[in-house]
Amino acid sequence: MMQASRLNTAAQCCFFFVLSAFSIGGTDQVRCDFVSGSHILRRCFALSRYGSEYFLSRELSWLEFEQRLLAMAAAPANPLLERLKYLAITSTNLDEFFTVRVGSLHNRLRGGNKPDLAGMTASQQLDVLSERVRGLYRGMGETYSMLCCELEDIGIRILTDAALLTEKQRTYADTYTEGMLLPLLSPVDDAALIPSNVPALAVLFEDGGFAALPLPRLLPRLVSLSESPQVFITCEALAKAALERLYPKRRVRLCGMYRVTRNGDIDADADRSDKLPKVVRSVLERRGCAEAIRLETEADMPDKLLDKLKKRLGTGRRDIYRASFPLDLSFLRSCVCDSVRDGDGLRFPAFTPSVPQEVARIAEGENLLDVIARGDILLHHPYQSFEPVVRLLQDSAADPAVEAIKLTLYRLSDDSPVIDALAAAALSGKRVTVLLEARARFDEKNNLEYGSRLELAGCKVIYGIPRLKTHSKIILIYRREGKLLRKYVHLGTGNYNDATARQYTDCSLLTARPGIAADGAEFFRALSDSAYEPDMEYLTMAPYGLRDRFIDELRHQQSLAEAGLPAGVFAKMNSLVDGRLCEELLRTAEAGVDVRLLVRGACCLRPQNNLRIRSVIGRFLEHSRFYCFGVGADRRVFLSSADWMPRNMDRRVELLFPVLDRSSADNLCGDMELYWRDNVCAAELCADGSYCPVAPVEGQPLTDAQKELLLKYTS
Incomplete structure (x- = not known):
């Protein structure tokens, strides 16, 4: 398969590592082994067609984000x-x-x-x-x-x-x-x-x-x-x-x-x-x-x-x-x-995140795994509650049919219910393996303390992969159902942090689809076997060719446009810094593809014909990573833990995952279109690197995307 060949190619020039605790009977240490081979990844090629005039300084672009944030502090319309x-x-x-x-x-x-x-x-x-x-x-x-x-x-x-x-x-x-x-x-x-x-x-x-x-x-x-x-x-x-x-x-x-x-x-x-x-x-x-x-x-x-x-x-x-x-x-x-009493208009109105009906109406004697078995659940935080993700672990800890839990952790809240659930699962005799990234910047001390607590409860804790930070967000649960060992998966764009889940926008997918679950097992096997090349059909894993996957998607849209067929790219990310992907976006726009990008923070690419870039700063911190290639019924919708930065492509373990349920994908795309129509909190990147507020044209209603999504999900 194309996905497997990309991974095999990447494997020839990337180092491999052993995370043996992810394997049954493994030890608690990881060794880093190197496999020699030709350096043939696309990322090894220098920029060839575009000069510096097409790009912006990452640092100066980030200061533009700071300026927009400061403008929110000065805006009288905000409480x-x-x-x-x-x-x-x-x-x-x-x-x-x-x-x-x-x-x-x-x-x-x-x-x-x-x-x-x-x-x-x-x-x-x-x-x-x-x-x-x-x-x-x-x-x-x-x-x-x-x-x-x-x-x-x-x-x-x-x-x-x-x-x-x-x-x-x-x-x-x-x-x-x-x-x-x-x-x-x-x-x-x-x-x-x-x-x-x-x-x-x-x-x-x-x-x-x-x-x-x-x-x-x-x-x-x-x-x-x-x-x-x-x-x-x-x-x-x-x-x-x-x-x-x-x-x-x-x-x-x-x-x-x-x-x-x-x-x-x-x-x-x-x-x-x-x-x-x-x-x-x-x-x-x-x-x-x-x-x-x-x-x-x-x-x-x-x-x-x-x-x-x-x-x-x-x-x-x-x-x-x-x-x-x-x-x-x-x-x-x-x-x-925190010390001032509530008063009229001093704070944003309080809200209660909603819970999907299928989760809220779990029958007596069932748990969340039974609901996931009936169909995918896609959550859009903070408009929808993070509680189902926590409940997934809590129900798994209490379910005698659950045999093993594997997951990756990057940043956690204080008094994390995620840690409580994992400790409870281990104490109940389940095999719990946690890759807890000890190098998460500014969270190192917190993570080391949580790791010690998990180890005391009986969890196998891995503090990271040598030379790679593990930034992916994935839970894999093994549950015995009759003679079958069924797998359940959570994939997310944001951290397993119940506190920031009320302040950041992120997406969660809970699924029992066999294909995605099998890829989840491949993911953890790739972490556990230095010689194993993961064969994934649905998931794409960095550093094994994630950049190449994005380039393939962009080039497919280029070929459609050049053939006179409908094409489009719509993406949302926190940062756009990677030179190769910036270059491919320029090629995509030159081919006639309509490229729309929502980039919250640093953006190294100047807008061009067919390539527009906006940023939304509102009540919540925009944190989700959304990638849509194509238009109409042919569009392919993905979510990811990765921004378009060299570190995410080359120096981190990341995951890109598809939204396969058509209804969920359509709903998610509708949410993202609201961000593009925002004319209250959005600003558009200009060619000189500055940002201009997106103002409503005459007769156009005011659209505050975050406010509209709050109304949609919580009213």
Whole structure:
């Protein structure tokens, strides 16, 4: 079959690995073996036809996404507390951007400073990024000031100076400082010892001495002083006011807030999976002392103090940003939004995700597996509940006919019900094998802790595949039904995280189709046997030719258009960065195929004739990956865990899966068409890399896709 031949070709130049715990009687370690062969994958070819003028910088494109997110924080049409959340998300996203993407650019500087798709070297990008980010900081400062004024209009005030306290407030603040803050303030004499992204107070004494005081992580950034009206003061304001009490025998000359961001683009790897936990812990330690790539200070930081910080941290002018707002605005979510009582129009209306009727009406004595056996279930989160996915594991744990459960995990919620169900299944005697990716960035510690808990319950836990991150979302359940061992599968575009499932848009497919189930078994067998080449009919697995599968689909549409037949491509993803796929999209549009792309974040491709690109930012974070090739009855609809990025095609284990039930596919395509018609939250990418809001033409009704989908599924 064509699918099998693609996999066989890819296997000749990709390394193989052994995950023997996925096999009955296997051990708990993974070895990485290499198979020699000719490097003949298409990804090995350089771009041949299209110059840099067709492409955009990934990093600059990502900052455009940040700008659109900031616009949501400034938009008066959004509820006030939701706007605070958008501003907080802008701040945390920018932290991750510097930690990972700017960190990567610093690494590239040391690796030859080669140009990217858009023809920009790392040093050129860093120069442009610095100026763009300064503009973003100005916008964040203006938005923060505006939102604080609007908060005061509803009786909420945030103070940043202890001198503004009333006598009653000062008494409470002094008590809080003595009892809570001072015992946790731990000065260090070296600014370079402060962890990444932790706000700290720099102090210069009259005797020339220096101290840095990181704000205690155990305390909230905002301290509530009164409830009516609600008055808060920042933790740093109290820390500044307490310096004389902290240093009674020294005179403070200068002080100011700063925050350092360190290079987090440090990957963990090992030649065997059983070594990964130790390697990951080592990487977490290394990140704590990595090079400083950003120095943020409050706007009025004295120059003499700034010079001392620059010298100690080794940061240049390009890396320094003065902020007219409190450093690290994530507290707006945890301290303000979560503590403010509900009021008219302050938040988006509450909603209850729906559950498909066939799930809601499970007969007594049945479980979810019985329902799946009767037909596919396709869920569109968060409009439809994530609960059926959790219930699948819970019912499987309780079902005596279920013999084994295999799945992959990437990111999980705190107090995850998924972990509870897996532990229960193992304790009941079922064979539970979990590939829990220990290298999921910023979730490493959480995943290692969950892994230990699962191991204690009797699960076989694999912490990853050497040199490949496992990003696929798949559950495979083996159930004894008479003399048959039937397989049930869940496939998803998003994580097994019940918390983000209420905030991110994703899709889940629950099926017992023999073909897909057989491919699911092939998937896990490919992880367990270094010499085995998976023969899949319905699923496509990265790194075994996923890019080639997409290219084949695009070229089929090209051939249809060139023959004068209907053709089309409609795709939705988080990022479009892969050079080969970008090139193939250009060819597809040139062939006359109508190409429509919904790309939430970074997009390296400029729009062309027949190729339009839009982005939707709304109440929920768009996270689903949807790929539709063809039009009408001939269209082929897929979902995937993978974006169109080199890492997803070459350095991760991913899955692409079809939506075979025609009714489900039609319904899903209808949902995606709503996104394309959105003229409230959508923006269209222009040739210069900027985004223009999609506005309704005269007589056209307003369409907010997410709001329409909420009405469709929850009303």
